[in-house]
Amino acid sequence: MKNEFDFSTQMLYAGSDIKNFPLKPESAPLFMATAFDIDGDLDDVETAYNNHDYTYIRTISPNRDMLAEKVSFMEGGEKSAIFSSGMSAILTVLMSYLKAGDHLIAGDTLYGETIELIEILENYGIEYTFADLGNLKAVEAAMKPNTKVIYGETASNPCMALADIEGCAEIAHKAGAVLVIDNTFVTAYAVKCLAKGADIVINSLTKFVGGHSDVLLGSATGSAEMMAPVLKNQPVFGTAGGNFNIWMCLRSMQTLGLRISKQMENADKLARALEKDPHVVKVNYPTVEKYPQKELAHALFAEGGGCGAMLSFEMPADRAKINEFMKRLKICHYAPTLGGLKTTMSHPCTSSHRELTPEMRAELGITEGLMRISVGIEEADDLIKDFTEALKAFDE
């Protein structure tokens, strides 16, 4: 589709074409076949491989190509690889850009299992340093002659601390290193990481992009050149996503723009309401008055597009009252995931960050009273009512 149309219109149509497929189905067909027959003789077999025609599913698949094209359009990249999970995307990208003797700089507030993965890479001779990617002096200080990758997340879990993508890209590129950004928390609807200078952008499609809490998938996107080693390694690593999940994701992405706009709008309204609530100590969301990285947020988030649909807020650290608050909530409920249609909460202190010492948690702003919220598509006023009523538990 021509780019005379709005991004959301083009998103609807991106990835609809299927190579060598004679029909024009109105919705994406699901190809469950693990192989595609090749008619003819050995010359035809050779041609099929030379043309990258559909052959064997781990190497190439029509559903994967369709989703890759949609995700590439969404992120503004040339090529995408679709993985079985966000973690397999991260693993494949890091293993494609790092080898023994290399050094990696990683954001100091990454998703817990990404940190575990980076620690495992040390067993294979890859050094790492954690640094605050919102502080360019800290990033500069962490650079070494053998730094090959800077890896971060657009906004950190759970306190929404932002990475300075443009600044990190400049530092990385000056040293011949590659900047990889995980955009799962905010999505391309809030930040276009490639346009800000990242070389590869990663998504756990399991979250907002899939959006219905029913698929496990990941993606990596970049220029054809940056994606070449990733796409070459993916079939060998066997990290490609399965067709059924991909088909579900294609279906879900048709409404991504509608969902995420509503979710971001709700998050903004809820964050502002929570900031005014007398029982709330602090709110972590870029549009609240006391957000510490206002300038960076202004530079990072697309004008009028929203700042994502994840926020966290701090209540007084009184477990009995927090328990009572949780029991009183009628809409928001506890779920160990994020990015679904329904508003959910998680408690970093007892879940994602429970392995850290209290001192480490305090340094990251993670207190006993901190609750992380993934904001859904309910009516904003209902959400605000749900939270403000439940917070009255602190009055008693």
Ligand SMILES: Cc1ncc(COP(=O)(O)O)c(C=O)c1O
């Ligand atoms: C920021 C971030 N990156 C990556 C992942 C891993 O994604 P997946 O569960 O799809 O492997 C998660 C999962 O929660 C995440 O929050």
